[in-house]
Amino acid sequence: MTIAYDVLIIGSGAAGLTAALALAEHKRVLVLAKGSLTGGSTAWAQGGIAAVLDTGDTFENHVRDTMVAGAGLNDRETVEFVIERAPDSIDRLCELGVPFNRDADDLHLTREGGHSHRRIVHVDDATGWAVQEALLKAAEANPNITMLPGQTCVDLITSRNAEKFSAEGRVWGAYALDEASGKVEAHIARATVLAAGGAGRVYQFSTSPRGATGDGIAMAWRAGARMSNMEMMQFHPTCLYNLEVKNFLITEAVRGEGGHLLHPETGHRFMADYDPERMELAPRDVVARAIDDQIKRYGLDYVHLDISHQPAEFVREHFPTIDEKLSGLGIDMTKEPIPVVPAQHYTCGGVIVGLDAATDLPGLWAAGECTESGLHGANRLASNSLLECFVYGEAAAKDILERWDELPQPPAIKGWDESRVTDSDEEVVIKQNWTEIRRFMWNYVGIVRTTKRLERARNRLRMLGQEIEDYYGSFRVTTDLIELRNLHQAAVLIVESALERHESRGLHYTLDYPETDEVARDTVLVP
Ligand code: FAD
Ligand code: SIN
Numbered sequence: 017m018t019i020a021y022d023v024l025i026i027g028s029g030a031a032g033l034t035a036a037l038a039l040a041e042h043k044r045v046l047v048l049a050k051g052s053l054t055g056g057s058t059a060w061a062q063g064g065i066a067a068v069l070d071t072g073d074t075f076e077n078h079v080r081d082t083m084v085a086g087a088g089l090n091d092r093e094t095v096e097f098v099i100e101r102a103p104d105s106i107d108r109l110c111e112l113g114v115p116f117n118r119d120a121d122d123l124h125l126t127r128e129g130g131h132s133h134r135r136i137v138h139v140d141d142a143t144g145w146a147v148q149e150a151l152l153k154a155a156e157a158n159p160n161i162t163m164l165p166g167q168t169c170v171d172l173i174t175s176r177n178a179e180k181f182s183a184e185g186r187v188w189g190a191y192a193l194d195e196a197s198g199k200v201e202a203h204i205a206r207a208t209v210l211a212a213g214g215a216g217r218v219y220q221f222s223t224s225p226r227g228a229t230g231d232g233i234a235m236a237w238r239a240g241a242r243m244s245n246m247e248m249m250q251f252h253p254t255c256l257y258n259l260e261v262k263n264f265l266i267t268e269a270v271r272g273e274g275g276h277l278l279h280p281e282t283g284h285r286f287m288a289d290y291d292p293e294r295m296e297l298a299p300r301d302v303v304a305r306a307i308d309d310q311i312k313r314y315g316l317d318y319v320h321l322d323i324s325h326q327p328a329e330f331v332r333e334h335f336p337t338i339d340e341k342l343s344g345l346g347i348d349m350t351k352e353p354i355p356v357v358p359a360q361h362y363t364c365g366g367v368i369v370g371l372d373a374a375t376d377l378p379g380l381w382a383a384g385e386c387t388e389s390g391l392h393g394a395n396r397l398a399s400n401s402l403l404e405c406f407v408y409g410e411a412a413a414k415d416i417l418e419r420w421d422e423l424p425q426p427p428a429i430k431g432w433d434e435s436r437v438t439d440s441d442e443e444v445v446i447k448q449n450w451t452e453i454r455r456f457m458w459n460y461v462g463i464v465r466t467t468k469r470l471e472r473a474r475n476r477l478r479m480l481g482q483e484i485e486d487y488y489g490s491f492r493v494t495t496d497l498i499e500l501r502n503l504h505q506a507a508v509l510i511v512e513s514a515l516e517r518h519e520s521r522g523l524h525y526t527l528d529y530p531e532t533d534e535v536a537r538d539t540v541l542v543p
Contacts, residue, residue, distance in 0.1 A: 021046040021162070023416060024189045024205035026169050026232060029056035030144075030402050031384025032211035033151035034409025040160035042417055046203060047155070048167040048192055050495065054148055055227050056213045057385065058402070061144025062267035062337070063128055064136040065109075065406075066399040067102035070125060073133040075099050082400060085130040085299040086393025087522035088536040089245065094390035097371055098400070098407045105406035106137055112150040115139055126334075127272035128398035129253075130299040136399045141267050142337045147402065167192040168495045169212070169231065170432075172239040172380065173202055179428040185240050187379035188426045193493055200432035200493065206423045207379060207416045210236060211409065214363035214385035215506035216249075220458035222360040223255050223265040229499040230506030232386035236367045237505060241376045243541045244388040245365035246506075247514035248523045250396055251463050252361035253277075253303040256354065257318035258345060266321060266338060266356055268398045271296040273334055275323040277303070278353060279310060286310055286319070301395045301523050304358040308463045311357065320353035358463060362401060364392040364523065365513065368540070373412035379423070381416060383408035393536075394522020440491035446500050449480050453507055461511055465526040473511050480504060513539045 022043040025032045036045045049055065068078050078099045083090045106123070110116065116137050117124040125134040139146035155161045169190040175182040177191075189204040212232025216224030237243060254271070256264040271277070276285050277296050290306040291298040298306075307319050323331055328350035332339050335349070342349050366388045373381045373389075384405040391404050416423075440446075456476055460469035484504050488497060517524050519533040 020044070021205055023207045023209065024048070024203050025209045025211060026190060027056065027211035027213060027384070028053045028152070028163060028165070029058035029211060029213055029384060030147060030151065030405035031409045032209065033155050034406050035209045035211060035383060035412045036155055036161050037151070037158065038410050038413030039416060040158045043160065045161045046205070047161060047163045048169060048190070048203065049163070049165045050168045050227050050231070051165065051195070053152060053163055053165045055225060057224055057228060058144050058405070059148040060223070060225060060265070061147070061402055062141045062265055063269045063399050064126060064138030064143040065102070065106065065402045066131065066135050066397065067106045067137055067403065068099065068135055069103060069106065069123060069137070070133060070135060073135055077132055078135065081130055081132050082391070082397045083393065085395050085397040087395055087532070088393065089521060089538065090393030091390025094371065098391050098404055101407045102403050105403060108406070109147065109150065112154050114146050114150045126269045127297070128268040129271060129297045129303060130397045136269065136272070138269070140337065141269065141335045144402070166195040168195060168498050169235060170200060170493055170498055172208065172235050173204065173429055174239050174377070177430050179430055182427070185377055187239060187377050188429060190235070191432050193495065193498065195495055198492070200434070202429050202431060204426045204429050206426060207381065209412050209416075210367065210375070210380060210382040210386055211384045212386050215503070216360045216363060218454065218457050218503055218507050218510065219249070219360035219462070220454040221255065221262070221357070223252055223263050224360070229503045230363070231499065231502045232382070233363070233366050233509065234502035234505035236375065236377070236380070236382065236386070237509065237543055239377055239380070240543050241380065242368050242543070243365060243509055243513070244368045244538045245394070245513065246509040246541065247517055247539060248364035248392070248394050249360055249510060250300060250362035250364055250523055251304040251358040253300055253307050253358050254321050254356040255359035257357045258355070261345065263359060264341060265361070266354055267335070268300070270321060270323050270335060270338070273323065274326050275321050277307065278320040278322055279314070280316060280318065280320045280355070299395055300398065304463055305525060307356070307358050318355040318357050321356045322353035323349060324351050324353065362396050364388070364394070364396050369408065371411065372415035373408045374415055381412040383412050394524065434492060437490060437492050440494070440497070443496070445483070445487060446496050449484060450500050450503065452476070453480065453503055457507055457510070461514060463525065465514060465524070467515070467526065467528045470511055470515050473507070474515065477504065477508050477511060481508065509541060512541060
């Protein structure tokens with residue numbers, strides 16, 4: 017058995033590449049990505065990265081805003097840990113050449129919902145793409161980093177997969193499907209970092225890319241890691257409503273720079289009826305619920321987001337990517353309002369990690385959107401996510417390097433067994449199940465929930481689970497099948513967590529338990 021790498025990283029987004037770059041000073045690192053290296057959410061991020069850089073702002077302000085948005089479910093130690101490291105993260109990104117917008121010598125700071133100060137560092141309205149490019153460039157130039165796109169990890173390798181069985185539960189890498197050859201290979205490593213992103217595609221309407229199917233969350237669960245707060249799925253208030261373009265985000269910074277939300281027929285600025293003080297800059301859960309309420313109350317298809325009262329030059333300068341996209345669809349945002357609806361946007365819950373990014377499982381660290389670190393609580397504050405990826409990517413690398421000498425050498429690992437499967441002759445089952453899950457998750461487990469609807473979703477998931485496992489046990493794996501299995505697993509975790517929470521808090525709003533408990537408690541699911 018040859019092991020060519022020291023550390024395996026699953027995911028080439030902000031979390032995975034930050035960890036890779038920090039590890040590569042001392043270790044040989046393999047980064048695997050499903051599809052292309054730029055296929056995760058990182059490349060799609062618009063608004064920016066939150067960091068206290070202005071002299072009039074303080075860490076305490078940022079901590080308070082994060083915990084107000086998170087409805088008190090955040091872990092204060094984690095919040096401080098991340099926020100205090102934000103300025104250093106921005107410095108490192110500047111060193112990597114990320115061309116952040118500037119006002120003379122200072123970084124330009126924009127504003128987003130839930131933030132009491134201007135503190136969002138950004139590259140126009142396409143921050144994620146600039147960050148992804150800079151990280152990739154640095155990783156490509158590093159001889160200790162090998163990046164393999166087109167590899168869909170199927171499952172983590174654990175002690176159960178060792179030639180000599182051990183019940184230890186240690187993680188030794190992952191089995192991955194090579195998308196080109198159709199072969200599954202074992203990628204064995206002494207340390208594995210899971211940075212596989214969120215599970216947004218579990219919902220019919222989502223701003224997330226196609227690959228956000230909760231693979232990391234599902235793989236960690238199957239390997240034996242606990243999950244927390246999976247019911248906290250964030251809905252972004254303003255996704256473009258368009259019959260052809262389904263998941264284009266209109267950044268929160270449009271509201272931050274003065275955009276108003278209006279009833280499309282009366283022109284009423286309806287946030288005055290829901291949160292008169294913070295209006296459009298209330299945290300996301302509040303704004304998304306207000307829009308959902310307007311849509312349901314008045315039978316609307318969408319509401320309007322209007323920034324046309326600002327000078328056209330200002331709008332074009334701040335939002336060039338959005339302006340270009342909308343122009344292509346015949347909408348001139350400098351002159352007319354934009355039709356918007358809420359859509360799933362971010363997975364706040366996930367694999368439980370400590371401040372060292374270590375999971376429950378020896379040999380497995382995790383960072384980024386697939387985790388629950390305690391930062392976001394019941395609702396993520398805008399632009400705190402990329403920041404979490406940088407801080408936890410670094411934390412994982414630091415902990416692995418510190419513990420390296422005590423990490424055991426991998427045992428002999430069994431190869432992938434395909435002796436009992438054949439090629440699928442019924443791909444239609446995958447498409448059907450995928451569509452079904454996403455539709456009932458949207459209708460039954462969306463912005464406003466009830467126990468009855470959650471139980472309906474649970475029943476359907478039970479039925480589909482049996483079908484999917486039968487299918488998985490009979491046919492050779494494909495990326496679509498792997499994703500369906502994970503999407504289903506993520507949906508189960510969301511529904512089970514939602515049924516466990518008997519209160520409304522942050523993103524979890526249920527008509528059966530509308531009050532908020534005095535004490536905030538995490539929902540923890542144990543495999
Ligand atoms: P991702 O960037 O999603 O990367 C996941 C990686 O895992 C990918 O490389 C993928 O290929 C790989 N992967 C997944 N499954 C497998 C598998 N089975 N096998 C192998 N590899 C796998 N946050 C902010 O802070 N500021 C913003 O302005 C902002 N804007 C956003 C705009 C949009 C439209 C979206 C969707 C999100 C936005 N977010 C923003 C959230 C933020 O972009 C994400 O939370 C963050 O980028 C997640 O990074 P990550 O490294 O955890 O995962
Ligand atoms: C946005 O630009 O509105 C997204 C910011 C975020 O998700 O943090």
